[in-house]
Amino acid sequence: MEQMKVERFPEDFLWGSASAAYQIEGGYREGGKGMSNWDAFVRIPGKTYKGTTGDLAVDHYHRYLEDIRLMAEMGLKTYRFSIAWTRIYPEGRGEINQQGVDFYTAIIDECLRQHIEPMVTIYHWDLPQALVDAYGGWESPQVIDDFVAYAKTLFRLWGQKVKYWITLNEQNIFTSLGWLTAQHPPGKFDDQKMFYQVNHHAFMAHAKTVLAYREMGGKGNIGASFAYTPSYALDCRPMNAMAKCNYDDLKNYWWMDVYAYGRYPIAAMTYLKKKNIAPVIQDGDMEILKKAASEITFMGVNYYQSCVCEYNPMDGVTPYGEMNTTGVKGTAQVTGIPGIYKNPANPYLLTTDWDWSIDPMGLQFCCREITSRYGLPIVISENGLGAFDKLEADHRIHDDYRIAYLQHHLQALGEAIEEGCRVIAYCTWSFTDLLSWLNGYQKRYGFIYVDRDEEGGTLDRYKKDSYYWYQNVIQTNGESLYKLL
Numbered sequence: 001m002e003q004m005k006v007e008r009f010p011e012d013f014l015w016g017s018a019s020a021a022y023q024i025e026g027g028y029r030e031g032g033k034g035m036s037n038w039d040a041f042v043r044i045p046g047k048t049y050k051g052t053t054g055d056l057a058v059d060h061y062h063r064y065l066e067d068i069r070l071m072a073e074m075g076l077k078t079y080r081f082s083i084a085w086t087r088i089y090p091e092g093r094g095e096i097n098q099q100g101v102d103f104y105t106a107i108i109d110e111c112l113r114q115h116i117e118p119m120v121t122i123y124h125w126d127l128p129q130a131l132v133d134a135y136g137g138w139e140s141p142q143v144i145d146d147f148v149a150y151a152k153t154l155f156r157l158w159g160q161k162v163k164y165w166i167t168l169n170e171q172n173i174f175t176s177l178g179w180l181t182a183q184h185p186p187g188k189f190d191d192q193k194m195f196y197q198v199n200h201h202a203f204m205a206h207a208k209t210v211l212a213y214r215e216m217g218g219k220g221n222i223g224a225s226f227a228y229t230p231s232y233a234l235d236c237r238p239m240n241a242m243a244k245c246n247y248d249d250l251k252n253y254w255w256m257d258v259y260a261y262g263r264y265p266i267a268a269m270t271y272l273k274k275k276n277i278a279p280v281i282q283d284g285d286m287e288i289l290k291k292a293a294s295e296i297t298f299m300g301v302n303y304y305q306s307c308v309c310e311y312n313p314m315d316g317v318t319p320y321g322e323m324n325t326t327g328v329k330g331t332a333q334v335t336g337i338p339g340i341y342k343n344p345a346n347p348y349l350l351t352t353d354w355d356w357s358i359d360p361m362g363l364q365f366c367c368r369e370i371t372s373r374y375g376l377p378i379v380i381s382e383n384g385l386g387a388f389d390k391l392e393a394d395h396r397i398h399d400d401y402r403i404a405y406l407q408h409h410l411q412a413l414g415e416a417i418e419e420g421c422r423v424i425a426y427c428t429w430s431f432t433d434l435l436s437w438l439n440g441y442q443k444r445y446g447f448i449y450v451d452r453d454e455e456g457g458t459l460d461r462y463k464k465d466s467y468y469w470y471q472n473v474i475q476t477n478g479e480s481l482y483k484l485l
Helices: 037-041 060-074 098-113 129-135 142-158 171-179 192-215 238-261 266-274 285-293 360-374 400-418 465-475
Strands: 014-018 078-082 117-123 164-169 221-227 231-233 299-302 307-309 378-382 423-429 448-450 461-463
Touching: 014 117, 014 465, 037 129, 060 098, 060 461, 060 465, 078 164, 078 423, 098 117, 098 142, 117 142, 117 378, 129 142, 142 192, 164 171, 164 192, 164 378, 171 192, 171 221, 171 238, 192 221, 192 238, 192 285, 221 238, 221 378, 231 238, 238 266, 238 285, 238 299, 238 307, 238 360, 299 360, 360 378, 360 400, 400 423, 400 465
Parallel strands: 014 078, 014 423, 078 117, 117 164, 164 221, 221 299, 231 307, 299 378, 378 423
Antiparallel strands: 448 461
């Protein structure tokens, strides 16, 4: 909209950055930690880039004080990190592991000492393998009670110190890659019936966790983080506009409507029932989902890219095309659902080396849509650029492409705020370089370059140019965003 240029962000805005336990910690068998589903999955040949694992990751387990010191020097207002379920309950339930408790207490206390607001993700994909072995993990409703018991332990331990809680990270991603494309644990392919059932179990775990937090007296902020890919119709042909509508119901609103309203989109549920793949919903479940929806305080958004929607004929592309995990641009294949939609490339946007569209306005678009549809405050829990960074001989890293990416996205976010969107926080992905799940260590996201690759490295930390840029953004509360790059 015209005249919607912001020069400063709100005074209480939380400038942050983010990480996930499996991707940074390492120490996978230290401190009493149990085995997670990812610890097992990465040992299956061919599942990750060059067989990379999080056994060592970037050794945050031993270097967290150094990393938090660097955050404080940058001026971060919040740090979003996840707690590994297997460090608290090595077997997923039973006896608490005090060494794991002590580790996260030290992280939380150090953040607070450095005036950094801890933002805790309860689950960032690393499920205890013991629960997978016992009853199939997310495939069984038994996981709901075990998840809630784990979450309640976190609330008892740190509920007075942590004011921002994220129940689940990217539920839509860990379920689709786990049960539809076999790229994440448990590595199942095209199990659509179980995919929707697993999602219902995850929704119930989220909802009961939110209610438990309130019942225990929690007065802070709580919600889930959704990997939101806003969509554009390819053109104004009605069939393509309807393809966008179908995409949104099946790929976006299926999750956000449950978080915010406690209900599933009607057209999507009708479609799934006709295909006989709708989840089994127990008596009382919908009441619990609706009650929890009234208790969340934000919609968490992990935003990286937008997509285009076009009608997909019955003999068209499937959801199972090749994903670019190598960084060789142009190797990702078009995917979709036959008879419903497909997602061709957007000819008006550039892409990353991993074929993700670069669309700053998409961030503004998704904030506007959440504000209008749900009326909820927003936490941008992830946004960042994965790229090939080069460590120069003088230990400098000139990542002007990352600075440009973040600057343009933050300018779009500023416009969304000026248009009335209530955005609480913005967390870049990520603070340090880390293991990029399927992409190894070559796909770098951080402000801090970590000297390691698929073969190893010193693990020394070096500040990239983007570190100093973001430091200045925080110091000026966004004013510097409107200066020329």
